[in-house]
Amino acid sequence: MWLFALPALLINVCIILIPAVLTLGAALFFWDGVGTPVWAGLANFQGLIDDPVFWSALTNNFIWTAIFLVIPMCLALVMAAALMVVPHSRIVVQSIIFLPRILAAAITGRIFQGMIFSPATGLLGWLNGHGLAIADPLADPDRSLYAVAAVDIWHWWGFLAVVFFAAMRQISIDQIEAARLDGAGFFALLRYVLLPGIRPTLALMMILTVIWSFQVFDFIYIVTQGGPAYGSEVLATYAYRHAFFAGDVGKATAAACVMSLFGLGATAMYLWLQSRDGAQAA
Amino acid sequence: MTESRLNRTLCLALIGVASFASLLPIVLAVMNALKTTVEISTNPLAPPGRLHWENFTSAWKDAALGPSLLHSVDLAGLTIILVCVTAAPCAYVLARQKGRGWRFLTFYFMASITVPVQLYLYPLYFIFAKLGLVNSIPAVALIYTAMFSPFSIFLLRTYVLSIPYALEEASEVDGATAWQKFFYVILPMMRPGLLTVAIIVGLNAWNEFVVAVTFLQNNDNLTAIVKFYGLTGQFSTDWGEMLAAAVTIALPVVLVFVLLQRRFIDGMTAGAVKS
Numbered sequence: 344m345w346l347f348a349l350p351a352l353l354i355n356v357c358i359i360l361i362p363a364v365l366t367l368g369a370a371l372f373f374w375d376g377v378g379t380p381v382w383a384g385l386a387n388f389q390g391l392i393d394d395p396v397f398w399s400a401l402t403n404n405f406i407w408t409a410i411f412l413v414i415p416m417c418l419a420l421v422m423a424a425a426l427m428v429v430p431h432s433r434i435v436v437q438s439i440i441f442l443p444r445i446l447a448a449a450i451t452g453r454i455f456q457g458m459i460f461s462p463a464t465g466l467l468g469w470l471n472g473h474g475l476a477i478a479d480p481l482a483d484p485d486r487s488l489y490a491v492a493a494v495d496i497w498h499w500w501g502f503l504a505v506v507f508f509a510a511m512r513q514i515s516i517d518q519i520e521a522a523r524l525d526g527a528g529f530f531a532l533l534r535y536v537l538l539p540g541i542r543p544t545l546a547l548m549m550i551l552t553v554i555w556s557f558q559v560f561d562f563i564y565i566v567t568q569g570g571p572a573y574g575s576e577v578l579a580t581y582a583y584r585h586a587f588f589a590g591d592v593g594k595a596t597a598a599a600c601v602m603s604l605f606g607l608g609a610t611a612m613y614l615w616l617q618s619r620d621g622a623q624a625a
Numbered sequence: 626m627t628e629s630r631l632n633r634t635l636c637l638a639l640i641g642v643a644s645f646a647s648l649l650p651i652v653l654a655v656m657n658a659l660k661t662t663v664e665i666s667t668n669p670l671a672p673p674g675r676l677h678w679e680n681f682t683s684a685w686k687d688a689a690l691g692p693s694l695l696h697s698v699d700l701a702g703l704t705i706i707l708v709c710v711t712a713a714p715c716a717y718v719l720a721r722q723k724g725r726g727w728r729f730l731t732f733y734f735m736a737s738i739t740v741p742v743q744l745y746l747y748p749l750y751f752i753f754a755k756l757g758l759v760n761s762i763p764a765v766a767l768i769y770t771a772m773f774s775p776f777s778i779f780l781l782r783t784y785v786l787s788i789p790y791a792l793e794e795a796s797e798v799d800g801a802t803a804w805q806k807f808f809y810v811i812l813p814m815m816r817p818g819l820l821t822v823a824i825i826v827g828l829n830a831w832n833e834f835v836v837a838v839t840f841l842q843n844n845d846n847l848t849a850i851v852k853f854y855g856l857t858g859q860f861s862t863d864w865g866e867m868l869a870a871a872v873t874i875a876l877p878v879v880l881v882f883v884l885l886q887r888r889f890i891d892g893m894t895a896g897a898v899k900s
Contacts, residue, residue, distance in 0.1 A: 344722060344803065347714035348730060351774050354711060358771030359737050362745035362752065369748060376751060422643055425636035438886050439644045442651065445882050445889065447832035449854045450871045451650075457864045458653040464665045464864050466653070501647055506894045529632045544897055551897075558741040561834045565854065579743050586747045587839070599743040610739050 369596040376592045387597035396573050397598065400581040403488055404605070407577065408556035410492050411499075412549060418496075419503035424533045426508050427519070437508065440501030448498070452565035455494045456481065484574030487567050491575055495562045503548060507541060514540035546616060553609040557602050578602040658868035665864050680869035688870045692845075693852040696762060697874075700837075700848055701830040703766035704773065705823045712774045713819065716781035717811050721793075734775040742772070742835055750839055760843040768840070769830050777822040780895055784818035785811060821892040824885060831878060849874045 370387055372380035391397045422440065426433055443451065462468040462479045470477060480490035514537065522536045538545070560579035563569060569576035569584065578598050586595035657665050658680055659673040684690060719731055749768070750759070758764035792814075793806050801809070837851045847855070853874055857867045882889050 344718050347718040347803075347807070351711040351715040351734075351778060352730070354707075354767065354771045355734070355737055355774065358749065358768055359740055359745050362748040363740060365748035365752075366744050418643075421639065425639045429633055429636045429640060431637070434886075436640055436644055437890065438883075440647045441886075441890055442879070442882070443647055444893070445828060445832075445878055446651075446875055447850050447878075448834050449832075449850045450875050453853075453857050453867065453871060454650050454654045457867065458650055458657060458669060461864075464657075464662075464669055466669065468666070469669055497646070497650065501643075502893070504643075505890055506897045509894050510897075528629070529636070547897055554739050558743065560743070565834065579741070582743055582747075583835075586750075592747055592751070596747055599741070599747065603741055603744045606739055606741055610736070 366596045366599055369592060370600050372593050374592040375590040376586070377590075380593075383593055387593040390594055391597055391601065396576060397578075397581060399573060400569075400576040400578050400598075401601070403575065403577045404557050404559070404602075406488065407492060407559055408553055410489075411496070411552045411556050415496050415500035415503050416545075416549070416552070418500045419507050420533065420538070422501075422504040423507035423511055424529065424537055426504075427511055427537065428529065428532075437505050441505050442501070443498045444502040446498070448561035449565050451498055452494060452562055455497075456566060460490060481567055482571060484570075484572040486574075487571060488563075488575040491563050491566045494566060495559070498562070506544065506548065510541035510544040511537050543620075547613070550609050550613040554606045557605040557609075654868050655872055658865060658872045660865055662863055662865050677865060680865040681873065684866045684870035684873065687866065688849075688852055688856050689844075690849060690852075690870060690873055693847050693849040694874070696846055697831055697848040697850070700762050700766055700769070701827045703763060704769040704830040705826050707766055707770040708774050708777050708826045709819055709822060711770065712777040712781055712822065713812065713815060714807060715774075716778045716815075717785050717807055719778065720782045720785035721790075734778055737771075738775045746835070746839065753840065759840055760846055762841075762846055765836060765840050766830075768836050769826075769833065772836070773826045773829055776896070777826060780822055780892065781815060781818045783895070784815050788814045821888050824881065824888055825892045828878060828881075828889075 369380070371383055371385070373383045373386070374380040426436065457464050459466045460479055460481050462471060467477050467479065480486040518536055518540070519532070522532055527535065558579060559577055560583070563575055563577055564580050564583065567575045569580035578601060582595040582598035582602070584595075585591045585598065653669060656672055657669055659676045659678070660680075661677055664671070664674070715734075719727060719734075753759050753764060788811060792810050796806050796810050831848075832850060834850060834854070837848050838854060841847050841851055853870055856870070
């Protein structure tokens with residue numbers, strides 16, 4: 344019977360588990376990727392602590408997490424509830440808001456650079472020419488992170504709305520009808536019937552949001568490469584830059600360990616919540 | 626339906642605004658892919674006057690889209706095959722076997738879903754470089770298989786769980802071995818699940834960025850996404866051509882999505898709703 348699981352397990356162990364363990368080990372060495380690794384102890388982690396860019400990257404990961412726990416969640420919940428209330432052309436609407444999710448990050452990133460943010464060819468440039476002066480946020484270290492977050496929100500929130508809508512449809516119709524007969528308005532319905540009804544899904548998506556927010560890489564690397572002036576640097580772009588451009592694999596793997604720690608924390612919290620809920624249900 | 630008129634109108638307005646916001650960048654991209662750079666910078670919101678299809682022909686040539694799209698097809702195809710072949714039998718035993726070891730294996734695959742690429746990317750790159758596996762499409766397909774198969778295993782597992790055990794018992798009476806049961810009873814019933822897995826794995830492989838950009842650096846084997854990424858940047862000048870390339874690369878994905886949207890949406894939202 345083990346033979347059935349062996350190929351999948353073998354590939355997984357070779358590609359993910361062994362290199363992941365090696366990452367933990369590599370964080371304890373000085374290594375430029377070419378020469379002989381030299382024992383470093385915790386010096387790479389000390390190097391992170393002494394590096395202000397590491398701290399601003401970590402802060403940006405926290406900002407990113409906060410943004411994604413609030414904005415796409417609220418948008419998606421309200422949208423899903425609206426789809427519950429108005430049944431018109433649900434399938435078409437779901438497909439439209441889901442569409443951004445299937446486009447590649449590289450393509451979406453470039454489209455936003457050229458068509459939305461660019462002062463020469465984009466929507467912002469057009470607004471600038473029509474009396475609404477907004478400077479290019481991608482060129483501003485204080486705003487570039489938010490601009491990239493906006494791109495990722497566009498990519499992500501519709502998917503989330505479709506997930507929440509699918510979960511809401513499993514709530515019994517009687518419950519919804521009863522709330523309406525009691526005169527519940529849109530937000531009362533959302534707050535007292537729909538939200539509690541999708542609690543497990545909501546909890547899962549929030550945990551996943553935390554995990555993914557500490558891993559975020561694609562959109563930032565594609566749109567700003569962490570710049571300008573490290574304004575949108577996060578741990579993943581920080582680690583990538585150190586591994587492949589600064590020749591400091593030790594520091595890169597140390598940063599990767601820190602990143603994973605936050606994901607691990609979120610996963611542990613989720614498992615704890617689940618076992619607690621399970622204990623309550625039993 | 627006793628929903629108040631005002632509420633319904635507000636909901637409709639919200640849905641309208643949301644759909645508009647989701648479509649706007651896509652519409653702008655398609656529209657401006659047919660315009661000259663001068664036309665784009667004059668007014669990006671204006672529909673194209675004359676349709677400049679030559680953007681597409683020059684994008685096809687400059688971005689070497691022919692070969693790079695072919696590499697993307699190779700990579701996605703190989704990944705789909707590897708994932709289906711390895712995940713299907715694994716899903717079968719994880720659904721049917723009980724006991725400590727199997728529970729641990731399930732937990733292991735579950736945990737590997739949440740492991741960030743960055744935690745294994747760097748050693749993997751230097752190992753692959755030593756083994757001469759950098760710039761190899763099959764090697765990248767192997768990495769994708771590891772990345773995408775845990776999710777596929779859990780999706781297929783739910784399909785196996787929905788197959789009545791009586792069917793297997795019947796074939797046991799006829800003296801079928803475990804492999805025969807898998808091939809002749811389980812696999813045919815798993816087919817819709819395998820199609821969903823193929824679509825989602827194919828989409829992910831087509832769009833994947835960080836592994837592709839790290840492991841494929843040779844101009845002869847770049848995927849369309851990596852090629853596109855390398856040719857364009859914040860300071861690109863020929864946006865018409867760039868957008869034409871973007872539209873070309875995204876078109877196959879969008880076409881499959883339009884044809885099989887139910888499967889896309891159900892497959893991608895699966896784990897989140899039922900857990």
